[in-house]
Every structure is written in C-alpha cells, then in structure tokens.
Amino acid sequence: MIGKLIARIKETGAPIVVGLDPQLKFIPEKIKEAAFSECGETLEGAAEAFRLFNRGIIDAVADLVPAVKPQIAMYEQYGLPGLAAFKDTVDYSRQKGLLVIGDIKRGDIGSTSSSYAEAHLGRVQIGASVAVPFGEDFATVNPYLGTDGVKPFIDVCRAEDKGIFVLVKTSNPSSGEFQDRVCDGRPLYELVGEKVREWGELAMDDCGWSDVGAVVGATYPEMGKKLRSVMPKNYILVPGYGAQGGRGKDLKHFFDADGLGAIVNSSRGIIAAWQNEAYAAYGQDGYADAARAAVLAMREDIAEALAS
C-alpha cells in the first residue's frame, strides 16, 4: 500500500494530506442551512452538513493531492449519523481516486485490536458472507499497549495490502510528558521509533518502504530529524503544519535525500482557508476554491523547503 501512496506523491508532486476534520464553525452558513432544513438541527443535520462540505473539498483537491485524512473524532462527536458521514467521506474520496488515511488512533489488545483493524482496514466474515465495515487504506494506531496492540493491525495490513502510521511523537504541546521521558538513556519516542522500525520489517512493500509508518509532529523538527534516521524505511505522517505552527522549512529533515519518506497533513489551514484573511476574497461560496488555493500554496512551501 505504501507504494501506491508514493506513486501518487510522485504524480502530484505533493507530499500532502488534506485533513478532513470538519467542525460546524468551519462550514459556510448556506451549507448548514441546507442541511438543517432537510434534517433539522439534529445529529443527522450536522452529519449532512459534514457530508456536503467534505464533498465540495474533495472535488476541489482530488487532482492535487494523493490522500485525505478524515479525523474520526469529529464525526463520532455526532453519533451514528456522524459516523455515517465519515463512511460517506471515505467512500467518496476513494471514488475520486484519493487514498484515505483513517485518523482513528485506535489501540487495544489481542482480539480487540484485531476488531479495530478489521473494522477500518479489513473485512469481516458473517456466516458465509464477507463485508467491508469502513474501508480506509491506512489507519493511525496508538502504541501504548505494545506489540499486542499493533501486531493485529500489521496482520491485516499484510492480508489486505493496507498500511498504518503508529503514533511516535505527537504534535501537541504536552506530548513530551510521557513521550520525552528518558528511559535507559534515550527518550521514549526514540524507543517507540525503534519498535516501529522492527514492526515495519514485518510488512515491507515491494517499493522498499514499509507499510508500517509513524506519526511525528511538524512542531518538533529536531526530533523528526533524529527519528528519520531511526526509522529509515518507515514513512512519516507529519501533522502540525499550519494552524499548529509547523512551516515548510521545519519539515526538510522529515524527508530523505530523494524527497521521499514523509507526507504532511494540514486540516484547518486547508478546509477552513476561506475563513483566513489571506483567502477572504473567496467568500463562503468559494470555500472549496479557497481550499484548493491553500493546497497549492502549501505544495509550493514544501517544494521550496525541499529544494533549499
């Protein structure tokens, strides 16, 4: 699966993921009015607003980027209808030729982790039938429970040609509380990075990269540099660009000498670009075009950083 992602990164020249993390406050009034007039001010109404909003963004960026990353929490917040909008977003993105990274940060043990893996990356057997519950291409995974929690995901990746990104060093201010603790002379995130390398050897893709990648925040560029060398065959999914403070020039060391090895996420900076002063001219009717313009600017910012 990572080979497919890399092929599309090369085609588009954009090592970029658009984070589809909708919030009602990011959605133009007209879309909300349409959704609420159809479904009421209900969970269904919020979900319908997400669905319509996302489809506009997906249509506007599908030719520019290899992948989208819906954050399931934003949908789960609106209960079952919200999760139906998540599923619609996954399906519609794939129809439009995008790969889908489910940002689910799941992690449990044994049969429970297997259940999450099958839910998001695999298939389930029901009597004599088989069904695909959610059908993403990649998922993010929390490592706190160790190999028991991650291995079931790797098994599904191997069986279904899918991929995962394991949280190593997250982008948030308090990520250091546990992740930076020094254990046996080295920070915990490095030990987790080493495990990612080890787990990654179980799922090497023909392209030479592993289907097991890592999440390392743009907000910690020095740690990214170190982790790039700890995990030489593991792709890094980089959140924290834009709204969280990461910039193109912080990202250079997440990539290898060929400009591969990382893919950078931006959520709010793209999907809510129309609310940003720089893109205000697009107005609410142009929210999707504003998102497209923000992707183009981000592509340029990253290309400049990699060329420097």
Added chain:
Amino acid sequence: MIGKLIARIKETGAPIVVGLDPQLKFIPEKIKEAAFSECGETLEGAAEAFRLFNRGIIDAVADLVPAVKPQIAMYEQYGLPGLAAFKDTVDYSRQKGLLVIGDIKRGDIGSTSSSYAEAHLGRVQIGASVAVPFGEDFATVNPYLGTDGVKPFIDVCRAEDKGIFVLVKTSNPSSGEFQDRVCDGRPLYELVGEKVREWGELAMDDCGWSDVGAVVGATYPEMGKKLRSVMPKNYILVPGYGAQGGRGKDLKHFFDADGLGAIVNSSRGIIAAWQNEAYAAYGQDGYADAARAAVLAMREDIAEALAS
C-alpha cells in the same frame, strides 16, 4: 459520578463489571439464526445478533452488578450497524439501572479529544438544539498524548458529572514494552499513575474519590499494589480477571482497607460462560443464566479474597 458507582457497589456487594464484548462465536446458534433470518448474513445481521445476545445478558445480571463495560471495538468491527448495536446496548443497560463504562480507549489532542469526550460522555450543540451522541457514564482514555489528550475529557466529566479511567498498566503480555521502561529511576506506568493522581485532583467527587480513575490489569498484582498507593483517591478498573489469567487472590491489593478502590471486569468468563465446561449444563438456551451463575461465582471469589 464515581460516588454513584461506589453506592451501587455497596448495594450489590459486587465490585464487578460485566464486559459486554460480544463475538459471533460466543453467541448461541438460535440467536444468530433469528438475527440472520431477519437481516441476512450482513453487518446488520451481526449487529442484530449482538443486540439480542446483550439484552439477554443484561436482563440476567442487572440486579447483581453495578455496571457493564461494552468494548466498542467489537461493535465497530461491524461498521455502522455494529455501532448502532453499541448504542442500543448503552441505552438498554441504563434503562435497566446499570452504569455504563464505554471501553473506548480514545485519546487525541485539543479539539479532537474534546470531540471524543462529548461523543461519549457529553452533549453536542447543533444550532439551537442539543443532542446526546452515545451517552455512556464513564469512558476509558489512552494517556500517550499527555495532558492535552486527557484534560478535555476531565472538562466534560466536570460539566456532566461523568468519569474516566486512564490506561496506566494494561493487562496484556506486551504491556511492559513501553509501560515498564524505567524513566528517571521509575517505571513509566508509575509516572502515568502520578499524572492520574494529579489529573484526578481536578475532578474530585463529594464521596472523596476522584472521577478520574485508572486501568491496571489483574495480571500484574504487584504493580497494582504499588499503584494503589500512588493513586490513593483514584478508582482502579481492573481487566484481566478470568480468561486472561487473573484470580480473586491476585486482586486484594487493588482494594483499600475498606474493600473500596477497585472494580473488576470479566468479559468472556461471564458472557461466554455457557461455552465453559463448568457451566455446560445450561446449554445454549441458558446462556444468560450461565452468565448469571458466573457473576455469582466471581462475586464469591472476590469476597473471599477480600476477607482473607
């Protein structure tokens, strides 16, 4: 919220949670046949089998235990219909007077963690309306992202009188890979336990215990003893009893001198008791009665351990 749980533990004499973690292989053929004949061998059929199976268990144990703990992964595995069965199980359990611990192990950052917290413990605002997405009483939370990930849950606990249990030392064999790493002279799980104590001070219940508890596996009794002292006001949710190998006598030190401070989960040992040789006489028609008998045996095992 923890005060309500403690009151029910005292009423029932059972510091026990029934883990509602259905798998199709645990469900009597008759129930599966009824569900599949109504909905086909589909995600809907699997979900209907879960719904029927759980209602039987809930009816059989509701007067014996204070709480149930549905593991959301088992439902998520069957997609949107599966999650509808999760919601049905939450609602039906609450109708029967049980508290519900959503075993969701969520954890993310900032607005994303807030979304999970509102999804499971809170309410969401949609225009002028308010809706309850899932409506559990407690949720389990992963600490790997630090305070940024946990604080949004605590905020919702305070606003809505709900509770959480933060993963500290999990019951699985590989939990030590990261959790036992020695940082500054002490294992990581102890440092997480200290944070739980600190976070817990933000959400003290009138009863003197905190609405922020911890998860510590029955399979690590010595660590449980240590963590009991590190977190003197934080309830411990103890998985790993029964099928995972924990026994009543391992649990004594999870409790304080008054027999409070811990609540022990059993899932498979109760809900699949009818498949266990000891309860074989109940047969598939008696699966719910077998679950009831298994709860009574577990209550006795724990009472003996606490009395010794």
